[in-house]
Amino acid sequence: MEFTVICEKFDGDLKAIKMLSVGIIEESTMAINLCHKFLKILKSKILQDGFENKMAEIKFFKSIKQIPLMPLIYYSEIRSFELQFPKGNVDCQIEHIKKKINKLNRFFLINLDFIQYINSGFKHFDEQYFTREFLEDYHITSSNFYFQDSDFATSRDMLLGKVDAYNKFIIYLQNRLIHKNVSEINIQSGSTTNPKLKWTSSKSALTELIYALHHSNVINNGNVEIKEIAISLQNSFNIDLPDFYKTYLEIKSRKKSKTKFLDELSINLISKMNKSEE
Template structure:
């Protein structure tokens, strides 16, 4: 029951993002509305956890490793995006491109200095679970490790400190995709409008995000697109633009797929089976 509450929180964010996007064409207004929405949602979850607690250790670990970072990551992302857009000097031209390029360099520097070489980042990216009980349970912070001073300001009833570190990684990756779309030397909308024969209809991905990520990785590792020379992040950006979807942290999602029990390539096997069944109908 509680897991459904947590998953429903993620679904509510996705639904609100779609609603906000449809009723507003101003990025500053969109970010403000999303900040308020996610902040209130986190308050709801905090109240629920403080009153109900967790059913067991695994539920607690899952919440602080998988659920809360995705929500908090979106909040951090929209907050950073708001600061960037409210100080943007112009709407196009060389100064416009330079402005976003400067923020991209700042983002890359932050990643190299504060994230890339940390033990926790390697732990998180490798999909390890052996220290989860230390990193993602309340009251288990090891102050002897020389942690960031932010640890002394967190709410110890609703944070393990490391949930924030994952949220920061997620936020930075979302911001990277956004900035990349701003400094690319071509206009995405014009490029796709010349390729797709639709005037008023948006092409949307209607299966799960994991299904698209599974397909994305398969196309990348087989070199099926540009002989594999396009990086995963750029390929992810292309898919997001084409199918009007936010994929979030594709690397982390892929590592979760690797840990699936049984069929690990569910979507690709489904495609193969469906295609063969369709072929058999024509015999």
């Protein structure tokens, strides 16, 4: 099995997990198990086949291994963070998030030279950083719960995974902080978000809207998971979509219009515009 096939299978399985309507802790647990599974597959392959040359080894540890390694670190951090997240007091929760963000910023500062090396596209240290030959010459950034193996690691492949994962994780925390601040304002004002808005069309109609918004890249310039859009609209319109991915598959299998609701929106809007001009 080629690396490309393995990585495509991993990407597909990870996307399927993200589509599931489960809590973030359960999603993280499933993603972590998936990452471990595919890292073991990759390890088995390189131990069996080896590499054609140093360039192939560098490409593997700098790019290919990062595909399951980065989400492993990302989801491990999320799971740990959410399990330790304080209950109840909003001020304590906000302080907890800010402390974690500050800790990540210290990590970026400590590893500034390596981060600049990667971001600048430099390659002159790649052999030392991303081949196993120099493993003993450079300190390995270790962890108690990340995937680490002396036969399957270089001096900086784990650090690269952390840099990419922490960049993504800090965005997760910033969004968490925004939501907490909004919740705090709502609590202080004695109000809730859109209490009078209720979705009165079908769940499949809302699912069409969710996927249309996601694939049109009209929210956060496309830098948002479809599950985040789904959760936000569910909260806004006081409706539960227990399995919107399954509903999406049913929509895809329609023999007639696959975008029935979106078509109706367009027709109704155009009709209203035409009547107002009469």
